[in-house]
Amino acid sequence: MTKEGTSFGMSSLTRKTSHSSKSSKALACYKRRACECKQLRVMGFVFGLMGSYFLLDSVMLSAVHRISFRNGYRNRAVELQKNGGSAPELDVEMPHKYMYEHLVNLASATVAKNDPGQSPFAKWKEPYKQASLWKPCADKFRNVVHRVRNINHTGFILVTANGGLNQQRVAVCNAVTIAAMLNASLVLPKFLYSSVWKDESQFGDIYQEDYFLNFLKDDLTIVKELPLHLQSLDLKAIGSQVTDLDIMKESKPNYFTKVILPLLLRNGVVHFLGFGNRLAFDPIPTNLQKLRCKCNFHALKFVPRIQEVGALLVKRIRKYEYMVSELDHQLLGTYMPLKLLTEDNTSRKPLKYLGLHMRFEMDMVAYSMCDFGGGEKERRELEAYREIHFPGLGLRMKENGSSPAELRKLGRCPLTPEEAALMLSALGFQYRTYIYLAGSNIYGGQSRMLPFKRLFPNLISKEELLTPSELDPFRNFSSRLAALDFIACAMADVFAMTDSGSQLSSLVTGFRAYHGRGRAPTLRPNKKRFAKILSENGSLDWGEFEDRTKKMIAENQMVRARRRGRSIYRQPRSPECMCKIPGRRSEEHL
Numbered sequence: 001m002t003k004e005g006t007s008f009g010m011s012s013l014t015r016k017t018s019h020s021s022k023s024s025k026a027l028a029c030y031k032r033r034a035c036e037c038k039q040l041r042v043m044g045f046v047f048g049l050m051g052s053y054f055l056l057d058s059v060m061l062s063a064v065h066r067i068s069f070r071n072g073y074r075n076r077a078v079e080l081q082k083n084g085g086s087a088p089e090l091d092v093e094m095p096h097k098y099m100y101e102h103l104v105n106l107a108s109a110t111v112a113k114n115d116p117g118q119s120p121f122a123k124w125k126e127p128y129k130q131a132s133l134w135k136p137c138a139d140k141f142r143n144v145v146h147r148v149r150n151i152n153h154t155g156f157i158l159v160t161a162n163g164g165l166n167q168q169r170v171a172v173c174n175a176v177t178i179a180a181m182l183n184a185s186l187v188l189p190k191f192l193y194s195s196v197w198k199d200e201s202q203f204g205d206i207y208q209e210d211y212f213l214n215f216l217k218d219d220l221t222i223v224k225e226l227p228l229h230l231q232s233l234d235l236k237a238i239g240s241q242v243t244d245l246d247i248m249k250e251s252k253p254n255y256f257t258k259v260i261l262p263l264l265l266r267n268g269v270v271h272f273l274g275f276g277n278r279l280a281f282d283p284i285p286t287n288l289q290k291l292r293c294k295c296n297f298h299a300l301k302f303v304p305r306i307q308e309v310g311a312l313l314v315k316r317i318r319k320y321e322y323m324v325s326e327l328d329h330q331l332l333g334t335y336m337p338l339k340l341l342t343e344d345n346t347s348r349k350p351l352k353y354l355g356l357h358m359r360f361e362m363d364m365v366a367y368s369m370c371d372f373g374g375g376e377k378e379r380r381e382l383e384a385y386r387e388i389h390f391p392g393l394g395l396r397m398k399e400n401g402s403s404p405a406e407l408r409k410l411g412r413c414p415l416t417p418e419e420a421a422l423m424l425s426a427l428g429f430q431y432r433t434y435i436y437l438a439g440s441n442i443y444g445g446q447s448r449m450l451p452f453k454r455l456f457p458n459l460i461s462k463e464e465l466l467t468p469s470e471l472d473p474f475r476n477f478s479s480r481l482a483a484l485d486f487i488a489c490a491m492a493d494v495f496a497m498t499d500s501g502s503q504l505s506s507l508v509t510g511f512r513a514y515h516g517r518g519r520a521p522t523l524r525p526n527k528k529r530f531a532k533i534l535s536e537n538g539s540l541d542w543g544e545f546e547d548r549t550k551k552m553i554a555e556n557q558m559v560r561a562r563r564r565g566r567s568i569y570r571q572p573r574s575p576e577c578m579c580k581i582p583g584r585r586s587e588e589h590l
Contacts, residue, residue, distance in 0.1 A: 097373050097374070097375070098373075098418065098451060099372070099373045099416065099418055099419075099537075100418060100419070100422060100534060100537045102537050102538055102540075103422055103534075103537050103540065103542075103545060104418065104421075104422065104451055104454070104455070106541075106542040106545075107421070107422055107425035107426075107455055107542070108454060108455060110425060110542055110546075111425050111429070111430055111431040111455050111456070112431050119352070120427055120428040120429045120430070120433075120494075121352045121354075121493050121494055123428060124427065124494055124521050124523060124553075124557075125519070125521055126516065126518055126519060126520060126521040126522075126557070126559070127518075127557065127558070127559050128518040128519065130558075130559035131513075131516075131518035131559045132517065132518035133580055133581050134513075134518075134559075134573045134578045134579070134580055134581075135578060135579045135580075135581060136297065136514055136515060136578060136579075137578060137579035138290055138293035138294040138297055138298060138577055138578070139294060139297075139298045141219075141287075141290040141291065141293075141294055142218050142219065143180055143218065143219035143220065143287060143291055152183055153183065153184070153185065153221075154182055154183050154184045154261065154264050154265055155184050155185070155264040155265065155267070155268040155269055155270065156184060156185050156186075156187055156223070156226055156227070156230065156268065156269045156270075157175065157178065157179045157182070157184045157185070157186050157187065157264070157269075157270055157271075157272070158187045158190070158226070158235075158269065158270070158271040158272065159171060159172070159175035159186070159187075159189045159190070159271075159272045159275050160189075160190045160191065160192045160271070160272070160273050160274070160275075161175075161189060161190070161191055161192060161274070161275055161276075162191075162192040162194060162244075162273075162274045162275070162276055163194070163197075163276055163503075164194075164197050164199075164478060164479060164482055164503070165206065165478075165479040165482040165483060165486070165504075166482065166486075166503035166504050166506075166507050167276055167277075167503050168189075168191055168479070169296065169300060169507065170276075170277065170296075170503065170507075170569060171189070171274075171275040171276060171277075171278075172189045172203075172295070172300070173292050173295040173296045173300075173569070174275065174277075174278065174279040174292070175189060175272065175275060176216065176219075176220065176291060176292070176295045176299075177279060177284070177288050177291055177292045177295075178256055178260075178272075178279060179220050179222075180219060180220045180288060180291055181253060181256060181257070181285075181288055182256060182257070182260065182261050182264060184264060184270075185220070185221040185222065185223055186220060186221070186222045186223075187222075187223055187224070187225065187226055188203060188204075188209060188212075188213075188222060188223070188224045188225075189203050190202060190203065191203060191206075191479070192273070192274065196363075197478045197479070198476070198478065199476075199477050199478045199479045199480075200477070201477050201479045201480060204303070205303065205477070205479075205480065206302065206303065206306070206479055206480065206483060207300050207301060207302060207303065208301045208302070208303055208304075209224075211299070211301050212299050212300065212301075215294075215298060215299040216294070216295065216299050219291055219294070220291075226269065230268060230269050233267070233269065235267075235269065235271045238267050239263065239267070240263060240267045240269055240270050240271055241271045241273055242260070242263075242270060242271065242272050242273065243273045243274055244273075244274035244275070244276055244278065247272075247275075247278045248278075249277055249278065250277060250278070250279065250280040250281070251278055251279060251280060252280045252283065253280075253283070253284065253285070253288075256279075280565075281565055281566060281567055281568055282564050282565050284576075286575075286576050289568060289576035289577065290576055290577065292568055292577075293514075293568060293572060293576070293577035293578075296507075296510075296569055297510075297511065297514045297515065297572065297577075301333070302331070302483055302487070304333075304335075305473070306480060306483045306484065306487075307331070307332050307333050307335050307487075308335050309466065309470055309474070309484060310331065310332060310335075310483070310484055310487035310488070311332045311335035312465075312466065312470065313462055313465055313466060313484055313487065313488055314328075314332075314487065314488060314491050316465045316466075317351065317353050317434060317436060317460065317465065317488070318350035318351050318353065319350070319351050320349065320350040320351070325491070325515075325516065325517070325519060325520070326515050326516070326517055327490055327491050327511070327512065327515050327516060327520065328491060330511075330515050331486075331487050331490060331491060332487070351434060352434070352493040352494075353433075353434040353435065353436055353460075353492055353493060354424070354429065354433060354434070354435045354436070354492055354493065354494045354495070354496060355435075355436045355438065355488055355489035355490075355491075355492030355494070355495045355496070355508075356420065356424075356435050356436065356437055356438065356489075356495075356496050356497070356498075357438040357439060357485075357489060357495075357496075357497045357498070357499075357502065357504055357505045357508070358415075358417060358420055358437060358438070358439065358442065358498050359414050359415075359439075359497070359498050359499040359502045359505070360414055360415070360416060360417060360442050360443055360444075360448070360498070361439065361441050361442070361443060362382075362385060362441065362443045363385075363389065364414050364443075364499070365382065365414065365443045366382045366385045366386050366389065366390065367386075367390055367393065368407065368412060368413050368414055369393070369394070369397050369402075369404065369407060370404050370407050370408055370412065370413035370414075371404035371405070371408075372413075372416055372444075373416075374444065378444075408531050408535075409528075409531055409532070409535070410528060410531075411526070411527035411528025411529070411530075411531055412527075413527070413531070414498060414499050415498035415499065415525065415527065415530070416448070417442060417448055417449050417451060417452040418448075418451040418452065419498075419530070419534065420452065420496075420498050421451055421452040421454075421455045421456060422455075422534070422545075422549075423496075423525055423530065423549060423553075424455075424456065424496065425455055426545055426546045426549035426550060427523065427549065427550060427553060429456070431455070431456065431457070432458055433456055433458060434458045434460060435456050435458060435459050435460065436460055436461070436488050436489070436492060437459055437460070437461045438485035438488065438489050438504065439485060439504075462481070462484050462485065462488070482504065485504065486504065486507070486508060486511075489504070489508045490508050490511050490512055494521050494522075494523060495508060495509070495512060495520070495521070495522045495523070496522070496523040496524075497509075497522070497523070497524055497525075498525065499527070500524050505524075506567060506569060506570040507569055507570070508522075509522045509524070509570050510567070510568075510569045510570040510571065510572050513571070513572055513573060514572045514577070514578065521557065522557075523553050523556075523557070524553070524556045525552065525553065525556070526552050526555075526556060529552050530549070530552060533545065533548050533549060533552070559573070560573070561573050561574055562574035562577075
C-alpha cells in the first residue's frame with residue numbers, strides 16, 4: 001500500500017471516530033435532558049400535589065376552627081347552665097373600658113371633696129310629714145268571714161312555689177289569700193327545687209313554721225300535711241295539679257271562683273305548682289287585701305339562725321349593737337343587745353350605711369339584649385348564654401326591630417356598676433361612704449366593678465363581713481343568702497336600687513315603707529330619664545349632671561298612696577294595708 005493510501009485510510013478512520021464521538025455526546029445530552037424533564041415533571045407533580053394538599057388542609061383547618069369556635073361558646077353556655085347561670089368574670093387583668101369616662105373623672109374629683117358635714121343620709125330622708133301619716137295596722141286585722149264560713153270547708157290547697165326567696169314569698173302570701181277566698185285549708189307551703197337557684201331549702205328552713213301557723217290561725221286554717229286519704233292521690237292524673245301554664249299572670253278572683261273552686265269541690269284538693277305572680281292586685285276584696293298584707297309584713301319571720309347571722313352582719317357594718325328602728329325589731333327579734341361592739345367607734349353611735357341592690361347578674365344582663373361596652377367577647381358570651389336560657393329571645397327582638405341603642409333610650413337596660421356609682425356620686429355620697437352590696441356574681445367580676453370602687457372603696461358584702469364558719473351553713477343555699485341581703489338592705493339608713501323591677505328591691509322597698517315609720521328612705525332611678533342624662537356624657541359639666549340626677553331621684557321619693565293595679569307588697573300605703581291618721585300634723589324634726 002502506498003503512503004497516500006495509508007494516509008487516506010487513517011484520515012477516514014479519524015473522521016468516523018469523531019462522528020461517532022459526537023453522536024454519543026448528542027445521545028448522552030438528549031438522555032440527560034430527557035431525564036431532567038422527567039425529573040421536572042415529577043417535581044412539578046409533587047409540588048402540585050403538595051400545594052393541593054396544603055390548600056385542602058387550610059380549608060379543613062378553617063372549617064374545624066369555625067366549628068370549634070362555635071362549639072367553644074356552646075360548651076361555655078352549657079358550662080354556665082351547669083353552674084346555674086352564675087356569672088363568669090371577665091379577665092381581671094384587662095382594664096375596664098369606661099362607658100362614661102368624662103363623667104367618672106369629674107365624679108372622682110367631686111366625691112373626694114364632698115363635705116362630710118353635709119351628709120347625704122340627712123339630705124335624702126324620707127318625706128317624714130307625709131310618710132308618718134301612714135301606720136302599720138294589718139296585724140290587727142281578723143278575717144271574720146273565715147269564722148262565719150268555717151263550717152263550709154271546701155278542701156285543701158297545696159302550693160309549691162318556684163323562683164328565689166322573694167318570688168316564693170309573694171307566692172306564699174297569694175296562696176294564703178286564695179285559700180281564704182275559697183274557704184279552703186292551706187297546707188304548709190313547699191318550695192320547688194330549681195336547677196338555676198340550686199337551693200333545696202324548704203319553708204321551715206327560711207321561715208318560722210309555728211309562728212306562721214299561730215299568727216294566721218284566726219284568718220284561715222293552715223295544716224302541716226294533707227289528710228292521709230288525700231296523700232295517695234295522683235293529683236296530676238285527676239286534674240288537680242294546676243301549673244303556671246294553666247293560669248294567666250295576675251288572674252282576677254273570678255277565675256279562682258269559676259275554675260279552681262269546682263275542681264276543689266270535686267277532688268277535695270288542688271295543687272298550685274309554681275304560682276308565680278298569679279293573683280292580681282285589683283280588684284281584690286278589702287278583707288283579702290288586708291290578709292295579704294298581714295301575711296307579708298307580719299306572719300313571715302325568718303328562722304332564728306338567719307336572724308342571728310343577719311344581726312351579726314348589721315352589727316359589723318354599724319360597729320354598734322343597737323336596735324335603731326322598728327325594722328330591727330321586725331327582722332331580728334331579740335338578736336340586737338344594746339352595747340358598743342368596737343371601741344374604735346369614738347362617736348358611740350351606729351355608723352350609717354347605704355344598702356345597694358345592684359341588679360347586674362348575667363341572666364339580667366343577657367335577657368336585656370343591651371350593649372354594655374364589653375366588646376366582641378362580651379357580646380358572644382351573652383349570645384351563648386341566651387342560646388341556652390332564653391331560646392328565641394334574639395329572634396323576637398329582631399322582629400320587634402329594637403337595637404341595643406334604642407333599648408337604652410327606652411330605659412330597658414339595667415344600670416351598670418359604673419352608672420350606679422355616677423348616680424350615687426351625683427346625690428352627694430362621699431368617698432368614705434359605707435355601701436353594702438346585695439347579691440353577688442356581678443357580671444364582669446372585678447373588672448366591671450373597677451369604676452365603682454374607684455369612687456366608693458368602702459364597698460362591703462356578706463362574704464367580707466362574715467367569717468367562713470359563719471357563712472358556711474348558708475353557702476350552698478341561695479335563698480338563705482338572699483335572706484341575709486334582705487335584712488341588710490331593709491335595715492340600711494338609705495336603700496338604693498338600680499332596677500325597680502326586681503323582687504328583692506320591690507319587697508325591701510315595701511317593707512321599709514310599712515315598718516320604717518317615715519324614716520326609711522329609698523332611692524329609685526327613672527332609667528329612661530337617667531339614660532337621657534347619661535347620653536350627654538361628653539357635653540355635661542358636673543353641676544348640670546348633679547342637678548338633673550337629684551331632681552330625677554327626688555321626684556321618685558314623693559309619698560303617694562298606692563294606685564290601682566300596683567303591687568301591695570311594694571306600695572303598702574293604702575287603706576287596704578295601712579291605717580292613715582287623718583288631720584294629724586307631723587313634726588318634721590322627728
